[in-house]
Amino acid sequence: MCPKNSFSEWLMDALQVMKPPEKLTVSEWADKYRILDIKTSSEPGQWSTDRTPYLRGILDSFTDPRVEEIIFVKPTQVGGTETLNNMLGFIVAQDPSPALVVYPMIELAEYTSKNRLQPMMQLSPALAAKFQAKESKLLELQFDGMYVVISGANSPASLSSRPIRFLFMDEVDKYPKNAGIEADPRSLARERTKTFAFNKKIVQTSTPTLKNGPIWQAYEKADVKLQYYVPCPHCGHYQTFKFKGGIKFNKELPAEQIRQTAYYECEKCKGAIRDAHKPTMLRNGEWRDSTGVTRLATKTAFHLNAIYSPWVRFGDVAYEFMISKGDPETLMNFINSWLAEPWEKTQVKLSSDSVLERTSGYEEGVVPDRTIFLTGGVDVQRDRFYYTVRAWGEKITSWNVRHGFCETWAEIEDVMNAPYRSKDGSEYCVSLCAIDSGWNPDDTYDFCVRNSEWAVAIKGASNEIPAKFRLTKIDREEKGLFGISLYLIDGGYYKDLISNRIARKPNEQGGWYVYEGCDREYAEQITAEHKVEIKRNGKTIDVWQLKTAGADNHYLDTEVYAAFAADRLGIRYLTYEEPIKEENLASKQQEKRSANNWVGGEKWI
CATH class of the missing domain: 3.30.420.240 (Nucleotidyltransferase; domain 5)
Structure with a gap:
């Protein structure tokens, strides 16, 4: 017979194991349990979704039963990578099932596992308690009730034959077209989710490259395309942040002055929106489709540009455009990495x-x-x-x-x-x-x-x-x-x-x-x-x-x-022939008659 205190401890442990997880969305879980590493984050410490409010809708769509696939078309500097990390941390803590994370190259997969994913698991008590560090390998992390395979799109072996419920694909536009001698790596990865036909989740994110690139094609084929609408601080009109027609600056000024003086103009009231207005606008923003409705579907796509980033000023965007516009390569980077739009190799474009x-x-x-x-x-x-x-x-x-x-x-x-x-x-x-x-x-x-x-x-x-x-x-x-x-x-x-x-x-x-x-x-x-x-x-x-x-x-x-x-x-x-005027015509006719009377104009017989 067990001692009283030993039985009590055993019972408490048993009840703790059987205790259902908290009912949280991904953003709520991250706000409560996610810790950012000092080595890889510019703002280390407790995660706060309020810092990047636009991510809340993307994060929480992961727990919505209507959504099977999430497509996130993103620029740099908006927290896109952390979106995937938060979702991964959430399933480890709340809904353990096998997962696969695919990066463009196997070398990047190894680096990310060592420097971002494993530190994330160890920093958070909620994750560290489930992380089996001794049983884990660099590209296969073991947890209570699940494993996470970390792979590179250029490595067919790392994409092979283990069933997975959760699939995360990062920077898909940088994937090679084929995984070695085999098929498209995205297709190979999707094959792994077949056994979870009714509760799988697929998330793919990337900065776009070309219009026929994987992420933009996925965005175009989505059931719902959502953009983040924010209210004007002056008139309250909801609108999306756009570079063309939205950010106002004097092109005649030096680039550094443009950085300091650019502002955003409301599309309705034409009021000047300053950088100081942006945090409040972001907090009150909403994800909507082109009809102004917020809705989710099986394949839900989100699109965001760098203008929304709390770390980017309106002037920064204008400055980047001015120093990029003269060179196709740097302009392509601006279009892709700042506006999150596909680059079209346009040879001729007229208005x-x-x-x-x-x-x-x-x-x-x-x-x-x-x-x-x-x-x-x-x-x-x-x-x-x-x-x-x-x-x-x-x-x-x-x-x-x-x-x-x-x-x-x-x-x-x-x-x-x-x-x-x-x-x-x-x-x-x-x-x-x-x-x-x-x-x-x-x-x-x-x-x-x-x-x-x-x-x-x-x-x-x-x-x-x-x-x-x-x-x-x-x-x-x-x-x-x-x-x-x-x-x-x-x-x-x-x-x-x-x-x-x-x-x-x-x-x-x-x-x-x-x-x-x-x-x-x-x-x-x-x-x-x-x-x-x-x-x-x-x-x-x-x-x-x-x-x-x-x-x-x-x-x-x-x-x-x-x-x-x-x-x-x-x-x-052909060349244009000048019309013969009437006076010139009369003169030519007289010349013709004179030419016909070829003996001095007199009859010779």
Whole structure:
């Protein structure tokens, strides 16, 4: 029989083991039990979520049963790494189950285990009591009721075959594409969670790199995308911190003065928001989606930039931009590490303002002086036809004469056959109109056959073609039509031509111009695409892509078709011929008559 005091001690120990964990969220647990190490933290001691209030929503989503996967797109200096560490500490103390933490390289995994994770476990009494230091290895930490595998994305062996419930992936954009000779390391790591089909948690964080990088792709595919809205200290309007349009500074000042004088401007009341306002704004902030609603889903994504960091001033962001903007590499770091946005290797990017500035001095419908001919372009859509009429002069100078949309083929026929006049009364009609056959090829072919003297069907080439355009012939036996002309065109080439001509100096010969009072909708569609670098089949190539998914680019397509039509008519080889005035014509006729009377003007018989 056990002594009384021994039994009491045994009973207390048994009850302590059976005692359920406290009902805490991750942020509440961290505020109570997490201790920051003096060697790795700029603010060592007890963790306080109030220091970085925006992390509370991310931390607490980890314990929400609706959320299976958390995506955190982050800059540097916002506490992103500590977010993962707090979640890891929470499961050790509150919900022990096997876990895997993946870093980009095995060497980084070893360093982090030694210098951050193990010290974290030893500093907190709540974790130290469960940490089995003697049974642990550098890359496999043992705890009461669980283990944590620490691995590198470049090491397939460290990602292999142990079942895990919790998966943490840090800086995924720095992962190699393959783990040795095996598949994508993220896929290999996910495979380990299969046996925990209903209660697994996957967390991936990273500073983004490119638009097609892992973290940005995960963000784009998330069920919910959340941003941190903060209230204006003046009017209370909730808004997100943005660099463009938000941080105000005088670009003419030296960079150091910009650092001291920059401020943030409220998007609603235009009040000046200073650095001193930021802590209160952050404490009152809320995670919301684009509709202004706070909600969570199976895959929930969070996006944050460095402007929110309590350790970064508004002036610091402006200063960093000013010293970075002149060099692509440092600018890329600013975009990625400060704004937490993907870097687009943009070769050509135009704004609608740059189009509206290219005014020709002529009103809509008036043909500019020294025009050689007109061409047209038509983009066929399901319910309407977008069109353009463009005048062409020497050295491929061009002017938009008219653009708009029609609802029927008959209206398109009227637009392209209408007379257009210059200021001196000279009359022009469209010499050649290129019509897109991609949407409704049968009707387009019929129309172009019936109007073959001025209309031709075209289609954007899906593969590379050896020239700017290539003529093909198609037959439509069911309608008794044979040898219909169809031109395959390189749309990228003509978009290059247009963008290069827009970029020329105002009034320069060879420029690309619009009429006075041109509408912004047209200008925005002309600049709806930009040229970026992408990788395809292992090669880096330049392609034109929409800046924003779903944006309209119909007028850009019509201008591409009109440019092709001008090229087809040989505009680059033509020169303008001055019209013969009436007095000059009479003189030439008199000279001709004199030349015919070749013997002194008298009859020789």
